[in-house]
Amino acid sequence: MTASVSPLAPKVLEDPQPVAGVRLAVAEAGIKYAGRTDLMVSVFDEGTAVAGVFTKSKCPSAPVDWCRKVLGNGKARVLVVNSGNANAFTGMKGIETVEATAKAAAKAAGCSTDEVFLASTGVIGEPLPPEKFARVLDDVVAGAGKARPLDVARAIMTTDTYPKVVSRTVRMGDGEVTITGVAKGAGMIAPDMATMLSFIYTDAPVSAGALQDILSRCVKSSFNAITVDSDTSTSDTVLAFATGAAKADGVPQVDTASDRRLAAFKRAFADIMVELAQQVVRDGEGARKFIQIDVTGASSAKSAKTIALSIANSPLVKTAVAGEDANWGRVVMAVGKAGEPADRDKLAIRFGDILVAENGERVPGYSEEDTSGYMKGETIEIGVDLGLGTGKARVWTCDLTKEYVAINGDYRS
Numbered sequence: 001m002t003a004s005v006s007p008l009a010p011k012v013l014e015d016p017q018p019v020a021g022v023r024l025a026v027a028e029a030g031i032k033y034a035g036r037t038d039l040m041v042s043v044f045d046e047g048t049a050v051a052g053v054f055t056k057s058k059c060p061s062a063p064v065d066w067c068r069k070v071l072g073n074g075k076a077r078v079l080v081v082n083s084g085n086a087n088a089f090t091g092m093k094g095i096e097t098v099e100a101t102a103k104a105a106a107k108a109a110g111c112s113t114d115e116v117f118l119a120s121t122g123v124i125g126e127p128l129p130p131e132k133f134a135r136v137l138d139d140v141v142a143g144a145g146k147a148r149p150l151d152v153a154r155a156i157m158t159t160d161t162y163p164k165v166v167s168r169t170v171r172m173g174d175g176e177v178t179i180t181g182v183a184k185g186a187g188m189i190a191p192d193m194a195t196m197l198s199f200i201y202t203d204a205p206v207s208a209g210a211l212q213d214i215l216s217r218c219v220k221s222s223f224n225a226i227t228v229d230s231d232t233s234t235s236d237t238v239l240a241f242a243t244g245a246a247k248a249d250g251v252p253q254v255d256t257a258s259d260r261r262l263a264a265f266k267r268a269f270a271d272i273m274v275e276l277a278q279q280v281v282r283d284g285e286g287a288r289k290f291i292q293i294d295v296t297g298a299s300s301a302k303s304a305k306t307i308a309l310s311i312a313n314s315p316l317v318k319t320a321v322a323g324e325d326a327n328w329g330r331v332v333m334a335v336g337k338a339g340e341p342a343d344r345d346k347l348a349i350r351f352g353d354i355l356v357a358e359n360g361e362r363v364p365g366y367s368e369e370d371t372s373g374y375m376k377g378e379t380i381e382i383g384v385d386l387g388l389g390t391g392k393a394r395v396w397t398c399d400l401t402k403e404y405v406a407i408n409g410d411y412r413s
Contacts, residue, residue: 008282016167021243055236062094074208100130108141200390222273286403298391308340309381318400346387
């Protein structure tokens with residue numbers, strides 16, 4: 001892990017109580033890091049519903065393959081996550097490790113293996129010995145319930161500089177439900193599902209089908225709207241678990257995502273995913289600036305998203321922001337190379353509230369001093385209007401600094 005906390009980190013870290021129906025545990029398994037927790041386990045009450053979204057990488061990790069296989073069951077009893085080793089590109093050894101881990105977790109929790117979910121994050125290509133899990137899982141599962149969400153978030157960190165936790169409590173029917181999400185991610189972040197790990201827990205009595213629909217929809221405007229370095233991980237996993245424990249407080253069972261009783265729940269769920277996604281960007285490796293990019297006036301929403309990501313992933317745009325240089329010419333470049341409909345002479349570009357260019361040229365009276373002053377802030381908003389239609393999109397990224405190179409240059413050391 002890097003030594004200092006990102007300057008873009010939240011000033012106060014949330015540490016909510018665990019969600020009812022979920023017992024959390026962490027341990028030092030010695031997978032890569034010495035003297036720190038690197039394993040987390042979540043044990044769920046019987047009947048917990050699960051939903052998931054995974055990386056679109058054509059080289060997925062063994063744990064991703066496992067989760068895809070068991071997700072159709074719709075039920076979860078145990079989640080096992082390790083940091084330090086991604087168990088990706090590990091051949092048959094990787095498959096054997098996930099199978100052995102699932103069996104050990106199932107035995108410890110007294111459930112079937114298709115109720116066990118696994119995730120790993122860290123170095124790609126290094127074998128992950130199954131004994132790292134086998135020797136601790138019995139005790140960890142048996143002692144689950146002593147850890148808190150912040151402990152879990154810390155255990156799954158790699159190059160993250162701070163743990164990421166968000167929690168909300170909302171009304172549902174005649175009662176209240178809690179939603180708590182944790183995430184990890186700082187590098188190898190590009191939107192093609194959810195380029196990191198995130199686990200969302202709720203005591204709401206929501207069916208697996210409804211939960212899957214909500215999760216899939218929310219991913220589009222949260223984890224699929226962030227990028228740090230344009231690189232999509234092999235291990236990206238977002239899992240949501242609904243224990244249904246709030247039934248005891250009079251909250252009704254809901255089986256369809258369109259049920260009106262879910263309105264507040266869906267808003268809070270979406271807010272949590274957006275905040276977690278933004279925290280990943282704010283912890284981007286070496287980041288010093290948080291960048292929001294809004295594209296409007298595109299020929300379609302899809303076109304707007306492509307253009308926004310072209311800007312967000314441009315090393316030249318990102319290094320200009322790092323250098324506090326209001327180089328709007330690089331934004332023009334990124335729009336032009338995106339391969340989407342654009343008209344140079346209709347293009348307008350803003351930095352914050354400052355209009356810097358429109359109708360194909362710099363605006364009259366442009367002030368380099370004012371714009372440079374704006375670029376000194378921690379949050380930079382870049383607005384692009386294509387003047388072609390009603391399509392729009394918003395994405396978040398960060399600047400690209402020398403520290404990004406330093407972190408990734410010695411990541412395996």
